[in-house]
Amino acid sequence: MTTKDKGSETGLAPSRRQFLRGAAAVGAGAVAGTAARAAEPDPLITEVQDWASTTGAGVDATPYGLPIEYESDVVRRTVPWLTADPISSINFTPIHALDGTITPQGCAFERHHSGAISLRKEDYRLMINGLVDTPLVFTYEDLERFPRENRTYFLECAANTGMEWAGAQLNGAQFTHGMIHNMEYSGVPLRTLLAEAGVQTEGKWVYVEGADASSNGRSIPLEKALEDCMVATRANGEALRMEHGYPARLVVPGWEGNMWVKWLRRIEVTNGPVESREETSKYTDTLADGTSRKWTWVMDAKSVITSPSPQAPITHGHGPLVITGMAWSGRGAITGVDVTMDGGKTWQKARLAAPGQDKALTRFYLDTEWNGEEMFLQSRARDETGYIQPTKDQLREVRGENSVYHNNGIQTWWVNGNGEAENVEIS
């Protein structure tokens, strides 16, 4: 038992213990937050239920299972006015309903530039060409013969939270912050494949592209390609899903999701960046004076409270309340998260569910009490470089309001006396 574990054994505030002990005592038949039932026995306890007196579904029911019907709202969602073209656009991870750190592939957001393609392993080819000693073509089976790594990383779209540059727009964490997922990848380090081809001295960049019609070409400095990029074939233990690049995608830890090329088909070693459409007219930040910043790859430290939030209101009345959310940084591990309930007047240190991991999601909790007063909830992440997540106003001071990408500003949820939450901005 660790010291932290002991903490939760004894660390309950007296008021929390009082509350739940009183409200849920068996003798009274009462249940927290439902005082109206206090005088009646609970038939869910006193009567034999159908599910305890008949047999349920057998093991042959679902060779590959799906969530239970009661969780049918925990799905990827689109924003109709944002995604007029369903082929080339985006949907969002239901982060308001998730806990922990792993994102199941089934509800991890999608972003396509020309739709998700169906590519068999047998038809997969990966070419390495350009400034190499020996241009190579790998089949899927070839990839399986190289030493593999396992690493857990977040992937965040550069446009995540992008609509919020103009002020509070979308009323839900899924829509403001749901272009992110976090998975355990298995694959071959890109440096291994590049070493196989033999990078020539003049090679300073790689240009990577996918097998889909968009090709989504991006330039990556050789230094990053050799540091920690992977050609991943599996996520969360199983094959990549079609919509995430089956059978192989590039993993570019900590850098914007657009660079994680799906259905990866070619890596060209070059002596300079290609300056493709996806890295010039798109995925750059236009500043207040109309000029655009070049090469804004790293996703800076960011966090968001996922519950309570507009899609996850407080429904249980006053007393004990768990506030939770997630934090991440493209520059390394999260070292701390602070939470405020009063719009930044006072901050409390959140509890991290586990020590921050390099370029991966960290789950945080604040175990607190709610007396029914309105709250202005915010979270603020810190990473191992010492960087602290800025306010939206601080971002606008530097970048103006012409940007779409790389909005890592502090998010505010206003929670009213009924426990309902709204996306707001405060200054």
Next chain:
Amino acid sequence: MTTKDKGSETGLAPSRRQFLRGAAAVGAGAVAGTAARAAEPDPLITEVQDWASTTGAGVDATPYGLPIEYESDVVRRTVPWLTADPISSINFTPIHALDGTITPQGCAFERHHSGAISLRKEDYRLMINGLVDTPLVFTYEDLERFPRENRTYFLECAANTGMEWAGAQLNGAQFTHGMIHNMEYSGVPLRTLLAEAGVQTEGKWVYVEGADASSNGRSIPLEKALEDCMVATRANGEALRMEHGYPARLVVPGWEGNMWVKWLRRIEVTNGPVESREETSKYTDTLADGTSRKWTWVMDAKSVITSPSPQAPITHGHGPLVITGMAWSGRGAITGVDVTMDGGKTWQKARLAAPGQDKALTRFYLDTEWNGEEMFLQSRARDETGYIQPTKDQLREVRGENSVYHNNGIQTWWVNGNGEAENVEIS
């Protein structure tokens, strides 16, 4: 870049580099293992493919996604002669096709005693009674108000590998070792809920039961209940699946899966074990002399090679070969895995994909060469207590052949010259 990372950049044996560089060179148009095509250009490289010239599936296609059709063999499977009664029986995780450490809920094995029940959160109740100061009933919403933890643990059925006591029986890692999964759980420490009720001095055990018809009651020493057990509501970030105990199950880290009671409805604090059906006539080990060992809860250190294996033969010919598998211990972290290719005459240290974690799966790899000779593949795990996974013969010397449960013996796959694998035993 860590030292280990650097290793995979430069650590390829000359033969591996030679092989792949030669075989996959673009100029020759050849691909590893398919020398017959050497003289012809590869149309998958030289011709524009359909998937690169049309748009694919859009983001609205799958609000909750499933694996691509080409992975339709990566599913839970039953063994017909073993699972005559589909309601009360088992299926198996397709571990031969997985990598990494996380098991997706969709293909994580099921074991039911009276079928999987459909229980709404609104109808969920958890009672704590017996030797407590205040008997309590918690709703699902109550559980959500207590401080939560996140932990990744393996769950192994006590009967995993049970058929193999009688010698090699089932021809596939899925069937010999697939009653295991490994997930990230979020939930409330059991000690927190017990503290809320107030355990009396005479309370030494808890008796836990589920809401299904079987109730599957099990006794657990209070010490374990307070140490690391959890009432989990989520796995791998999302709600538990129906077949894994939605909306709440018990997590009993490192201990046999039968104790991880699903649809958890009651926890009674007692002064001794109940000695229920599930812990007397079932889930005990009958020894050679006909007597049964009492209380065999911990799943000892174990490992298995998942590829190559009977369902995952070598299909790519001679040369570089990745051997992979997984290891786990109910007594703590895995500290090492050895692999032999010659039935135990010589052993090599496998590469762990990450340092072993407490009571969680560890992925191991041996990056080697195969010259086409037959192999007798085995893996042997070591845990932080110094315990070393035994041979099946060593287990039988102590326990005879009457057992069904707790077979953690070393598994052998015989690989023939064609790369096909079979389940065999060698002495």
